[in-house]
Amino acid sequence: MSIEPLQANEKPLVIRQLGRRDYEGVWHAMQDYTDSRNSDSNDEIWLVEHNPVFTQGQAGKEEHLLFPGDIPVVKVDRGGQVTYHGPGQLVAYFLIDIKRLKIGVRNLVTFIEQSLVELLKQHDIAAYPKSDAPGVYVDEKKIASLGLRIRKGCSFHGLALNIDMDLSPFQRINPCGYAGLEMVQMNQFGGPFKHNQIEQALMLIVAKHLGFDKLESQTGFSHEQH
Numbered sequence: 001m002s003i004e005p006l007q008a009n010e011k012p013l014v015i016r017q018l019g020r021r022d023y024e025g026v027w028h029a030m031q032d033y034t035d036s037r038n039s040d041s042n043d044e045i046w047l048v049e050h051n052p053v054f055t056q057g058q059a060g061k062e063e064h065l066l067f068p069g070d071i072p073v074v075k076v077d078r079g080g081q082v083t084y085h086g087p088g089q090l091v092a093y094f095l096i097d098i099k100r101l102k103i104g105v106r107n108l109v110t111f112i113e114q115s116l117v118e119l120l121k122q123h124d125i126a127a128y129p130k131s132d133a134p135g136v137y138v139d140e141k142k143i144a145s146l147g148l149r150i151r152k153g154c155s156f157h158g159l160a161l162n163i164d165m166d167l168s169p170f171q172r173i174n175p176c177g178y179a180g181l182e183m184v185q186m187n188q189f190g191g192p193f194k195h196n197q198i199e200q201a202l203m204l205i206v207a208k209h210l211g212f213d214k215l216e217s218q219t220g221f222s223h224e225q226h
Contacts (some may be wrong), residue, residue: 046122081177099153
């Protein structure tokens with residue numbers, strides 16, 4: 001299913017490169033940004049790699065945590081069940097005023113899924129979304145996860161695309177609440193794929209779908225910049 005890009009947005013889309021960080025600090029910064037933003041605040045996408053962590057969504061059930069072991073479990077305020085984040089995975093958080101863009105959360109999910117499908121197609125990986133299970137799949141195996149939260153008409157949380165990572169921690173959980181769901185990554189379908197090149201390509205596709213002509217790249221959080 002193809003979707004029409006949104007109308008051009010006058011404001012720039014800020015792409016914030018955060019490097020590798022622990023999960024909780026980034027999560028709380030997302031909450032703070034969403035709570036403090038106003039109708040004039042920029043929409044931002046935060047790109048980050050996390051240190052190993054399991055995150056359990058609001059509907060998360062304990063039985064899907066099989067044996068987390070030494071990897072911390074953080075209960076968070078996004079939709080969905082449990083997933084894993086770790087090095088070699090591209091995580092993109094969408095801090096988007098969907099009210100201002102005049103779209104609903106289902107539209108945003110579709111834009112994100114279609115952007116991932118388009119990105120993977122560029123690398124000859126035939127991926128697709130599923131109507132009953134958010135995320136993107138290849139041959140019935142999951143290559144990207146997706147979970148959002150909407151507050152005050154604005155989104156936070158986002159996507160996790162497996163590029164070149166240790167997938168074994170996924171065996172300690174039922175990924176996204178599905179027992180036996182196999183996770184895959186881009187480097188199983190060719191490559192090697194460079195993390196920064198995949199990030200750049202994905203952001204261009206996302207910006208096009210969301211109607212942003214201008215991208216503004218920033219490093220770190222605003223309070224860290226000198």
